[in-house]
Amino acid sequence: xxxxxxxxxxxxxxxxxxxxxxxxxxxxxxxxxxxxxxxxxxxxxxxxxxxxxxxxxxxxxxxxxxxxxxxxxxxxxxxxxxxxxxxxxxxxxxxxxxxxxxxxxxxxxxxxxxxxxxxxxxxxxxxxxxxxxxxxxxxxxxxxxxxxxxxxxxxxxxxxxxxxxxxxxxxxxxxxxxxxxxxxxxxxxxxxxxxxxxxxxxxxxxxxxxxxxxxxxxxxxxxxxxxxxxxxxxxxxxxxxxxxxxxxxxxxxxxxxxxxxxxxxxxxxxxxxxxxxxxxxxxxxxxxxxxxxxxxxxxxxxxx
Numbered sequence: 001x002x003x004x005x006x007x008x009x010x011x012x013x014x015x016x017x018x019x020x021x022x023x024x025x026x027x028x029x030x031x032x033x034x035x036x037x038x039x040x041x042x043x044x045x046x047x048x049x050x051x052x053x054x055x056x057x058x059x060x061x062x063x064x065x066x067x068x069x070x071x072x073x074x075x076x077x078x079x080x081x082x083x084x085x086x087x088x089x090x091x092x093x094x095x096x097x098x099x100x101x102x103x104x105x106x107x108x109x110x111x112x113x114x115x116x117x118x119x120x121x122x123x124x125x126x127x128x129x130x131x132x133x134x135x136x137x138x139x140x141x142x143x144x145x146x147x148x149x150x151x152x153x154x155x156x157x158x159x160x161x162x163x164x165x166x167x168x169x170x171x172x173x174x175x176x177x178x179x180x181x182x183x184x185x186x187x188x189x190x191x192x193x194x195x196x197x198x199x200x201x202x203x204x205x206x207x208x209x210x211x212x213x214x215x216x217x218x219x220x221x222x223x224x225x226x227x228x229x230x231x232x233x234x235x236x237x238x239x240x241x242x243x244x245x246x247x248x249x250x251x252x253x254x255x256x257x258x259x260x261x262x263x264x265x266x267x268x269x270x271x272x273x274x275x276x277x278x279x280x281x282x283x284x285x286x287x288x289x290x291x292x293x294x295x296x297x298x299x300x301x302x303x304x
Contacts, residue, residue, distance in 0.1 A: 090111075117283070242292070
């Protein structure tokens with residue numbers, strides 16, 4: 001009887017050990033499955049709000065579908081509410097790629113090593129300008145006219161981190177002795193509208209006397225009928241600025257970069273191109289933004 005009892009206990013022990021082995025295999029399999037799932041995580045892209053978010057939604061859906069197909073993985077494109085949010089998302093590894101303004105790009109490159117790979121073309125050229133615009137009813141036909149009595153002027157910038165909507169025009173106004181900061185200037189009022197279309201509409205609706213805006217976005221707003229060109233005149237134009245870059249996370253592999261470049265340069269969808277005021281895309285690199293980096297250093301935004 002004791003022999004049979006000992007045999008039964010031994011058998012139970014064997015069964016229990018076998019079950020533990022199966023559980024360990026299951027855990028290993030589950031772990032392996034999770035690892036495989038990790039490699040197929042969505043490729044995430046953050047986009048600065050060059051226009052109000054609703055105006056870009058349909059185009060971003062199309063871009064998301066196109067890139068998902070070409071990369072053979074899920075792609076998620078998100079328009080962020082402000083420029084700085086995209087920089088921080090790249091800095092904290094929340095996104096794999098970003099559409100930056102030139103200024104936000106040089107900041108992101110300094111902070112996280114983001115690398116520009118693509119930029120947009122406007123009528124075949126990878127350049128644009130910063131404009132200062134005013135309503136046609138105003139007596140100002142030049143920036144000199146506008147600044148004769150700045151204490152009477154309500155002035156609008158776009159996003160505080162915008163290149164053409166803030167950095168470049170603020171340097172021009174600083175050089176002319178009328179602007180140091182939002183709180184230190186000679187204007188009647190200074191405001192930051194947050195986007196280029198908001199600035200254009202503020203000028204058109206006479207909510208401000210003048211505003212700074214991206215030339216390509218302004219032309220797009222006119223072409224789409226969102227802004228009436230007959231109501232607005234341009235009184236200042238900057239030197240050429242290299243266009244907005246698409247930049248990847250520093251750890252992005254070469255094959256993905258190659259696919260992204262090929263895909264962007266082949267885009268001819270008018271909705272996608274139109275969202276950026278573009279006629280196409282071309283290669284870009286960090287060296288293309290050296291002049292913006294120097295401007296950011298001059299304004300104390302980044303250190304040399």
